[in-house]
Ligand SMILES: Nc1ccn([C@@H]2O[C@H](COP(=O)(O)OP(=O)(O)OP(=O)(O)O)[C@@H](O)[C@H]2O)c(=O)n1
């Protein structure tokens with residue numbers, strides 16, 4: 001397959017009025033964090049991703065000299081383009097500038113978010129293989145109130161359905177370009193590109209955002225940004241392991257890795273007995289110190305009788321999100337003489353990826369026989385072993 005062309009629009013044409021501080025003349029995107037201008041950091045984050053083929057920065061008409069003073073040089077950097085009076089208008093200016101090159105994909109990024117990681121950018125690109133749009137989000141952790149007059153609480157929202165949107169937001173170029181062109185003709189301001197995509201009827205998938213991917217909006221966000229750089233708000237990596245065994249009984253199929261595989265036996269157990277998903281689920285629980293599958297889904301509870309094990313895996317993924325964590329990678333090994341696992345590995349990776357909302361490149365499924373030794377060798381059952389690597393906010 002032809003490599004995809006992936007362009008990036010970095011919108012830097014705002015005035016940064018809310019972040020302005022007395023005695024500091026530079027707008028926020030030209031101020032420094034850790035000695036480097038915010039905009040330089042944002043652009044560098046995308047230059048660090050080899051799949052990115054071109055980057056266009058949208059600047060304010062008064063900031064030409066400031067942009068030139070950054071001294072940025074790279075073959076993939078296009079000349080800056082002047083933006084409009086709103087973020088929406090600035091993005092459209094970027095899309096128009098890219099139209100002659102017509103890239104396959106476009107990522108739209110706020111200059112004011114200097115800490116998007118290469119991994120986050122990769123996840124957004126990865127999600128675009130299955131979705132028309134990809135949006136990094138974080139679950140809302142504060143209780144959210146609605147007020148009709150700004151002084152009295154009117155209602156409390158159900159935060160379980162609320163997510164904070166970040167950038168980069170990724171799209172197929174042609175689709176977001178025509179959506180933006182149409183949006184420019186209606187009397188409505190859209191605050192992000194995902195909202196324009198939703199309005200145009202495009203499907204936008206959520207990928208896990210990052211706590212460190214802050215938008216510098218207010219003066220104290222600079223201190224916050226310095227703390228991110230010095231590691232005070234850094235993430236740490238946790239490892240969890242999972243192990244599961246189920247015995248065979250007469251039957252005609254097994255569930256493994258979320259896939260139904262015809263076989264001469266079935267696996268005995270309370271749920272669908274998917275050993276591979278059980279081991280993975282326990283590995284995730286283990287990495288975040290959240291007990292094990294039996295604690296959350298007791299076998300004594302009849303509601304889990306025959307349950308699809310994707311339900312358990314999804315729950316573990318939700319606990320990771322609640323802990324503001326993110327799955328780095330998962331690895332499971334299935335030990336059995338049969339059925340043959342290899343033909344089903346791609347489908348298993350897809351089910352696991354979709355259940356957890358992560359890229360399938362973060363998932364490995366492997367299989368081995370035990371050389372006819374032991375209970376797996378005698379075809380009495382199947383074993384699965386898994387490990388999970390998960391990043392969570394550092395605790396000291
Ligand atoms: N006319 C505009 C307005 C905003 N942006 C960009 O959109 C991003 C998100 O906007 P925001 O953080 O609100 O920036 P400002 O508009 O600069 O901030 P303020 O509203 O405080 O002036 C920023 O990188 C900003 O430079 C833009 O390119 N063109």
Ligand SMILES: C[C@](O)(CO)[C@H](O)COP(=O)(O)O
Nearest residue numbers: 087110165166167191192215
């Ligand atoms: C696009 C955005 O970063 C998503 O959170 C945000 O909406 C941009 O900031 P603004 O203040 O709404 O312009």
